Amino acid sequence: MLIGDVLAVDDVQALTIGSKYIKSLIPAVVNIVYKKLLQYDITARAFTTRSTSYEGPVDEIPDENSPIIKYRKMFLRGYLQKLCSDPSKMEFWEYLDKVGMMVNAFSSLVSLPPAYG
Secondary structure (H helix, E strand, O other): OEEOOOEEHHHHHHHHHHHHHHHOOHHHHHHHHHHHHHHOHHHHHHHHOOOOOOOOOOOOOOOOOOHHHHHHHHHHHHHHHHHOOOOOOHHHHHHHHHHHHHHHHHHHHOOOOOOOO
């Protein structure tokens, strides 16, 4: 049986079983992602400008304990936890749809050179 002509019941069961293991890795994954991003000047600099709803202090040279990094980690944890929620519930798919719309809206506003787009 297909759900929305995309996923079979077996796929939903696989997502559910896999999420149990992935959930426990979320804190480590979030820390590793930001540790890697802060390792390079060019990516660390992205956290020195205000481009989100964050209104707290912005460090000139952000590190893992910077308020903006803690704020961003909170959002990434929430996103990953949402991805591990119950795919048999409509809220799961509504959330993914909302994220997809936001990403597509942003990508249509940003013009990248052909090598990157």
